[in-house]
Amino acid sequence: MKKVLIIAYYWPPAGGPGVQRWLKFVKYLPDFDIEPIVYVPENATYPIIDQDLVNQVNKNVTVLKQPIKEPYKLASIFSKKSTTTISSGIIKAEKKQSFIEKILLYVRGNFFIPDARVGWVNPSVDYLSNYVKTNAVDVIITTGPPHSMHLIGLELQRRFAVKWIADFRDPWTSIGYHKELKLTDKSAQKHKDLERLVLTKADTILTTSYTTKLEFAEITQKPIHVITNGYDIETIEKPAMDQKFTISHIGSLLSKRNPHILWQALNEILQENDQFRSDFQLQLIGKVSSEIIDTIKEFKLDAYLNVLGYVSHTEALKYQRSSQVLLLIEIDSFETIGIIPGKLFEYMAAERPILAIGPKQSDVEKIIKDTNAGKYFNYDNLQEVKQYILDCYEKYQQNNLKVHGIGLQYFSRKKLTEKLAGVIKNI
Structure with a gap:
């Protein structure tokens, strides 16, 4: 049975679409003779919480957790509402942004590259290096966004020559909100350089769309597989149709x-x-x-x-x-x-x-x-x-x-x- 170490940020009790993909993969991988080991933050500040998803975690799967320092906690001192809104992906049109919102977006885009979870990279690499030394791992999988998860995989691959799959649930530099982050030319180039580094160093790339595959194929010659998101066979009682x-x-x-x-x-x-x-x-x-x-x-x-x-x-x-x-x-x-x-x-x-x-x-x-x-x-x-x-x-x-x-x-x-x-x- 192959062992895979999955490095993710979103995990129950996180709600929203970002958590579903790997929650379900982890549920079914053992059926195909693959043992998943999951590594996630211990105390993440998720914009959406869904306690129901906790019950869907495969109870037989090892879940490793380490603390994370979230800059959004500090930012919320200045404006909790604006911080929550931005962290959940809702960015107002520029003409409707308050001064605080403009500052938060500038800081997010230029001081935290590739994203606000970059401070978790080095502590995670240290922790997982110790884990990999004492526990056999055949493949590492990183899933982003946040794309800082890929930087963890990049360093672990360098240290241990382990096979690494980089999963992109969304594009990196071409995603719509990227240009809303008020990036300087230097910051924009750094994003591009990191994106290229990940795409050329990972052994295999996963995308959720065919267009993203074509986009990445212009940057790397590594194998790229499209595995879309999907639906699960949910055992919930079928509700009555709305009368309206x-x-x-x-x-x-x-x-x-x-x-x-x-x-x-x-x-x-x-x-x-x-x-x-x-x-x-x-x-x-x-x-x-x-x-x-x-x-x-x-x-x-x-x-x-x-x-x-x-x-x-x-x-x-x-x-x-x-x-x-x-x-x-x-x-x-x-x-x-x-x-x-x-x-x-x-x-x-x-x-x-x-x-x-x-x-x-x-x-x-x-x-x-x-x-x-x-x-x-x-x-x-x-x-x-x-x-x-x-x-x-x-x-x-x-x-x-x-x-x-x-x-x-x-x-x-x-x-x-x-x-x-x-x-x-x-x-």
Whole structure:
């Protein structure tokens, strides 16, 4: 049985999408004759907490923990609200940022490279060096962001000549928020240099999207495997469908994920259709930017709005399965064409029609089309979005709103873990 040391930052009780990928891989790796050993912070300051996920940790897996000093704790002295918002990934438009927020972003981008957890690298290398000396480890896997986790793997590989897999849940320097960090030219170049170093030194690279694979292939000749996120077979009681025509978004809605064409389409339908007004509900579950709420109010949708905030992963799955239509929104930018949100696969498993809006020629568009999971629109498709909502509403009135997915089994967490196990065994 091969032993793999997995170095991660996000781990239960952390909530949100960052924790799901390796929580599930660790759950299923033993089924493929691989023993995972997990190394995570002991006292991390996670922006989202989900105690339900603690119960999903494989009880037979060794979990190593070491303390971490979080700079966000110090930053919260100046503004707890701003610090929490930034650490959860919500960055306001520059013209709406306070002076404190601008300072926090500048410090985050230029004093903590590659990220705010870089101070955990050296203590982790020392601790894990002692562990590896006395415990046989066949492969090290680092997962980022935060990409400082890769720097731990880089040094352990140098010291012990152990095989190293670098897993990128998101891109590094090309991700949308990177340019929001007010980087100096020197800092931006340092990010590029570290990215190149990791990509050329790791034995194998994992990405979650096909676009990111193509991007990285321009930098490195090392093997790159696409292993997307996926869905698990969750044993939760199937909830009753909403009586309302509920359109739900589940997950963080950042400032730039603000689809005016959707709000306008809904506004027009509400003005034109009396019955729709009595049936419709817009439901937002998770962290939502205040700018999104302001825009919804501008389009006079706030009377139909239900904002629930963050809920546990278990509750999120229930809302997915009870909603009539599920929203998937991505920033309209070239940098986001390779972003495949983890919730896409849970949406697909919920067997509810997906209404997705994002950039042209994205990986998400291809997956939705190939699986027949819903419809994907660009930001200039106002009339098409409006018509799709009306089509879904008509089927809802007929009690016949459903989708018939194709090939969803290839995105199950266990199937994806089988693919991962093959990469580990062949490295």
